[in-house]
Amino acid sequence: MSVQSDLLVVLAGVGGVLVVASAIGWVLGRKLSPDGRNEAIENLNDRIRVWWVMVLALGLAFLGGKTGVLLLFAICSFAALREFMTLTNATRADHWTLVGAFFVVLPVQYALIWHQQYGIFAVFIPVYVFLLLPIVSALRGEVRNFLVRIAEMQWALMICVYCASHVPALLNLRIPGYEGRNVLLIAFLVIVVQISDVLQYVWGKLIGRHKIAPVLSPSKTVEGFVGGALSATLIAAGLWWMTPFSPGHAALMGAIITVMGFLGGLVMSAIKRDRGVKDWGHAIAGHGGFIDRLDSVVFSAPIFFHLTRYFWATG
Amino acid sequence: MVSALLQMPHVLCQLRRQARFFPFSPSVPAIACVQTEVGYVVIRQNLAILSGRAIAVFARLVTAVQAVWRGADPGDMRQRIYFANHASHGDFILVWTVLADPLRRRTRPVAGADYWGSGLRRFIGRDVFNAVLIDRTRTDAASDPVGQMAQALRQGSSLILFPEGTRNLTDADLLPFRSGLYHLARACPKVDLVPVWIDNLNRVLPKGAFIPVPLMCKVNFGAPMRLDPAEGKDAFLTRARDALLALRPNREAAA
Numbered sequence: 150m151s152v153q154s155d156l157l158v159v160l161a162g163v164g165g166v167l168v169v170a171s172a173i174g175w176v177l178g179r180k181l182s183p184d185g186r187n188e189a190i191e192n193l194n195d196r197i198r199v200w201w202v203m204v205l206a207l208g209l210a211f212l213g214g215k216t217g218v219l220l221l222f223a224i225c226s227f228a229a230l231r232e233f234m235t236l237t238n239a240t241r242a243d244h245w246t247l248v249g250a251f252f253v254v255l256p257v258q259y260a261l262i263w264h265q266q267y268g269i270f271a272v273f274i275p276v277y278v279f280l281l282l283p284i285v286s287a288l289r290g291e292v293r294n295f296l297v298r299i300a301e302m303q304w305a306l307m308i309c310v311y312c313a314s315h316v317p318a319l320l321n322l323r324i325p326g327y328e329g330r331n332v333l334l335i336a337f338l339v340i341v342v343q344i345s346d347v348l349q350y351v352w353g354k355l356i357g358r359h360k361i362a363p364v365l366s367p368s369k370t371v372e373g374f375v376g377g378a379l380s381a382t383l384i385a386a387g388l389w390w391m392t393p394f395s396p397g398h399a400a401l402m403g404a405i406i407t408v409m410g411f412l413g414g415l416v417m418s419a420i421k422r423d424r425g426v427k428d429w430g431h432a433i434a435g436h437g438g439f440i441d442r443l444d445s446v447v448f449s450a451p452i453f454f455h456l457t458r459y460f461w462a463t464g
Numbered sequence: 465m466v467s468a469l470l471q472m473p474h475v476l477c478q479l480r481r482q483a484r485f486f487p488f489s490p491s492v493p494a495i496a497c498v499q500t501e502v503g504y505v506v507i508r509q510n511l512a513i514l515s516g517r518a519i520a521v522f523a524r525l526v527t528a529v530q531a532v533w534r535g536a537d538p539g540d541m542r543q544r545i546y547f548a549n550h551a552s553h554g555d556f557i558l559v560w561t562v563l564a565d566p567l568r569r570r571t572r573p574v575a576g577a578d579y580w581g582s583g584l585r586r587f588i589g590r591d592v593f594n595a596v597l598i599d600r601t602r603t604d605a606a607s608d609p610v611g612q613m614a615q616a617l618r619q620g621s622s623l624i625l626f627p628e629g630t631r632n633l634t635d636a637d638l639l640p641f642r643s644g645l646y647h648l649a650r651a652c653p654k655v656d657l658v659p660v661w662i663d664n665l666n667r668v669l670p671k672g673a674f675i676p677v678p679l680m681c682k683v684n685f686g687a688p689m690r691l692d693p694a695e696g697k698d699a700f701l702t703r704a705r706d707a708l709l710a711l712r713p714n715r716e717a718a719a
Contacts, residue, residue, distance in 0.1 A: 231528065231678040241670035247677040430680055431530045 152330045222317045223259045228439040229309035232430040237301035242291030274311040315450040322462040327393040341385045345407040349377030366418045378407045406449040413448025512591035520561040527681035531562035535687025544656045550626035551666035562683045574625040576600040614651040633671045641701045649691035656688035661711035684711040
């Protein structure tokens with residue numbers, strides 16, 4: 150089958166799931182929260198609305214091809230970086246460093262993907278920016294909190310730009326027998342991560358008893374995690390036809406993506422707790438900020454990228 | 465370039481005036497002069513509305529600004545004096561951006577004529593934001609900032625003003641208030657005074673910087689207050705200052 154028809158099948162499938170979810174949300178809303186007071190139901194409906202937006206955005210990006218996908222993730226990186234930098238200790242002495250991060254590092258990283266420069270793409274932020282960024286801040290001569298400030302800014306760039314950019318970078322992998330279909334790898338990654346988030350939430354609500362990380366994320370439970378991870382792994386195996394993997398390998402990839410996504414969520418929660426905020430931002434009603442939605446994708450994307458590259462790609 | 469364009473009608477009218485004295489110069493009929501004048505006013509107004517929208521979109525892109533209403537009703541159409549902390553030239557733009565459209569149209573910032581007096585800034589200050597421009601240097605003995613502001617209030621506008629009188633470029637949260645807020649409150653005792661804390665914009669555009677850095681900002685609106693008839697100047701200014709400071713986000717948790 151051609152990549153277009155496969156993509157259509159995927160989008161139709163996701164759309165169908167969302168229609169069912171919206172219908173359930175609507176019925177639940179009518180029955181349990183007629184006056185909009187039931188927080189769990191309202192939150193669920195907010196989430197469903199945001200999933201619609203996400204699916205539409207991804208669908209549009211896929212229509213736009215490589216340009217569309219790169220643009221979408223560059224915008225996500227920008228919004229995420231804006232949220233992350235807000236919570237850092239960066240002061241006015243770091244102004245030029247921040248200008249460089251937003252208006253040089255971010256566009257360059259995505260331009261490197263556009264030009265398929267894997268060699269420099271992989272080291273640009275971890276090596277060059279890592280060395281150059283503290284120089285810009287140091288030249289201003291403000292030493293208070295210096296290590297904290299530059300470490301936070303580097304971390305922000307690693308998470309919001311470097312790791313996030315591994316999603317569109319999947320387009321550049323050359324996998325024998327999978328030419329022209331790489332966009333489906335992105336769909337696979339995003340679907341598995343998001344569905345795992347959803348299923349963990351659902352399993353947790355249904356049978357969750359034992360908190361898995363009470364300090365970091367009081368809503369996450371052992372039952373939710375195990376149930377969500379197992380069912381997401383099964384779904385990943387069922388989606389093997391989208392990927393260059395066999396069903397078994399697709400399940401293994403699904404499990405790795407799911408676990409990394411879950412742990413990524415914990416790490417990002419730890420940062421939020423440290424900074425005393427509940428959400429990263431206020432961009433998305435019911436979801437907090439962009440990072441709140443992207444955290445699990447961001448943590449699993451580089452691992453997924455490198456495993457695929459190492460075992461399936463030729464260069 | 466923009467200011468040259470906006471001078472055009474005056475040039476045309478001047479040409480007409482000259483024609484009276486030089487019989488062979490091209491005659492510009494009076495109606496053409498009026499038409500261009502009217503045409504330019506319309507173009508200028510539309511340009512101002514478009515520029516206002518563009519500025520608001522840009523402000524949102526950079527700061528993802530969010531209004532937090534803590535005690536004031538965002539839909540209340542009553543006339544108000546918003547008094548805010550002032551650390552950046554973009555402060556009133558941010559407050560203006562988060563106000564709902566009908567409120568926004570009748571809210572005028574109070575700004576220094578020295579900064580917003582000429583060129584493109586004049587266009588932005590006068591035409592886009594319809595600012596009440598006051599002479600901060602007070603070289604002219606006849607200048608009466610409080611009178612200007614009171615007149616704008618009498619015309620039905622709401623005001624955005626910065627009681628510190630100038631941008632705060634120090635590490636302190638707020639500079640001492642000037643007395644203008646008190647005199648204005650006494651001149652217009654029936655108008656609600658709403659404290660507005662603008663958070664984080666000084667990091668977006670710190671002193672001396674000209675490229676804004678994208679960081680999230682919030683505009684916190686506090687509960688409306690009024691001057692108590694028995695209240696003295698210092699007591700009132702202290703109360704207003706405390707009301708504004710109370711809107712600061714809890715830095716202990718955030719830093």
